[in-house]
Amino acid sequence: MSPRLVRAADDAVGRRDTPLRITLDGEPLTGVAGQTVAGVLLGSGRTAWREGPSGAPRGVFCGIGACFDCLVTVNGVRDVRACRRRARDGDAVTTQSRAREDAR
């Protein structure tokens, strides 16, 4: 459980969650319908999934689609902003490397 996810039972607004499942580099993660991909990753305790030029970790910086720091590949589509993409059940999310894929 992550401090970035309020459990439905503890939420004063009395919400009812519809769970969904995605994978991150093949590893299954559980999220809540309505969350963005970034929301699912943060709720699962992940705060970084890219690297800056110096190797420093990168994840959600602005959270509103402006900074492009949270890019991931979703179902084979590169350069998707995790903070702007609503997660769908079954999404296969992969992290992006600064190395070229065809060189790996």
Place this chain on the structure above:
Amino acid sequence: MTRVVVLGAGMVGAACARELALAGFEVAVVDRGGPAAATTAHGEGNVLVSDKPPGPELELALLSRRLWPRILAALPDARAVEWEPKGGIVVATTGGSADALRAFAASQRAAGVAAEDLDAAALAAAEPHLTRDCAAAVHYPGDAQVQPAGAATALLADAVRAGAVLRCGREVTGAVARGGRITGVRTAEGVVGGDAFVNAAGPWSGEVARRLGVRLAVRPRRGEVLVTAPQPPTVFHKVYDAGYVGAVGADSGDLRASAVVESTRAGTLLLGSSRRRVGFDARIRPEVLSVIAGRALRLFPSLARVPVMRAYGGFRPYVADHLPVIGADPRLDGLWHATGHEGAGIGLSAGTAAVLRDLMLGREPGIDTAPFRVDRPAVRSGGETG
């Protein structure tokens, strides 16, 4: 000690302030806004020799290219400059422009520029994602790139270490002059006095000169750049279409665009460039961005599905004869100019500052500065072409 007031805290003002402070002048830098906040922050950080034909601007570019590594070596921490001596590759995408590019490169070689013709195999090895549809290509190992705001602030910090003071948020409104000599500039916060004043206000230097009582035909020329999402290594040099040189040299006020593509250390790609004469109209025009993107795609077809994360634009300081203005103003004693570098001010700042320092000290500069003199027709009258 002679007090010098530098008007403008962009790249050229920063480089001049540093050279003058190191030479022993008592330097103050005055800017309407903050350091590196205008033209300096709105370009690509070019330090180019490749786009200049033999002549005075190339001499200044070669001097600057020799000085840059020395400046960096003298900085206590040069990392913020993000100096990348990556080299440039100029390509011709049509048969006609191929002959022109080869002839242009040959004339530059004769003037001392390293310029190597690349065959198709060498070009593909140097830039694997570039279109194979190139009729000619030339590699310029001397081309380099900096992060321009980082470079300007690093040089300003060095100037401050050498004793210069920085006064931001002060807009010059007029001159205090006595007997044909300027002794101060007026600002809303009071008069800043000095023995010499250097107008380094870039595209606004014409307006600053007007407020100080002289005419200087430096005008804005708009440019826009697209920024892609961070990419894996895709572009390894500064790559541009041979049409760029023609666009730089053109006088038309209409849109001129040619592909200029390069990567930054953060992984984004910068796609340029446009040239329009629209005064200080800062509106982003979608049709201009569309032309820039189309030209970039012709060079790098694999960018087709890469997201563009933002666009920015800025104003270049334009002079009708495409040469900078460096030297004393013969109409007002104590006034100097260091401006008019159009799109090349980042690279040319190093040589400009050295030349200005030599002129102010009464020394012989390393290059002929007569072509840059203030008292020339293009600067006096402006040659109203477009």
